[in-house]
Amino acid sequence: MYYTxxxxxxxxxxxxxLKTNMKxxxxxxxxxLINKSIQSQQIKFNRFSGCERPSCRISCRNEFELKQYTxxxxxxxxxxxxxxxxxxxxxxxxxxxxxxxxxxxx
Numbered sequence: 190m191y192y193t194x195x196x197x198x199x200x201x202x203x204x205x206x207l208k209t210n211m212k213x214x215x216x217x218x219x220x221x222l223i224n225k226s227i228q229s230q231q232i233k234f235n236r237f238s239g240c241e242r243p244s245c246r247i248s249c250r251n252e253f254e255l256k257q258y259t260x261x262x263x264x265x266x267x268x269x270x271x272x273x274x275x276x277x278x279x280x281x282x283x284x285x286x287x288x289x290x291x292x293x294x295x
Contacts, residue, residue: 196288196289196292198288198292199285199288199289199292202281202284202285202288203285205281206278206281206282206285209274209277209278209281210274210278212274213271213274213275213278216267216270216271216274217271219267220264220267220268220271223260223263223264223267224264226260227257227260227261227264230253230256230257230260233253234249234250234253237249238250
């Protein structure tokens, strides 16, 4: 169903829908960047884990674990944010259909 310019309520809903979709897309891009960063940290850790000196391995492992924990926590926060935005998008789509049905019924 297409929204019409005559129905201001549906135009507002479409505007909200587009904004929410953009926010969700940006959050998804951030998750992709975090995943790439986690992979690069894993590669770096694997390289240093073969180091001969135990002090080097221990400091590298501690640094890696801290960064890994921080990145995975922020990734989880983004996942919950994306889930909220997906729910908002579903509600806005339902609202748009309802407003269009009301507009065409009258």
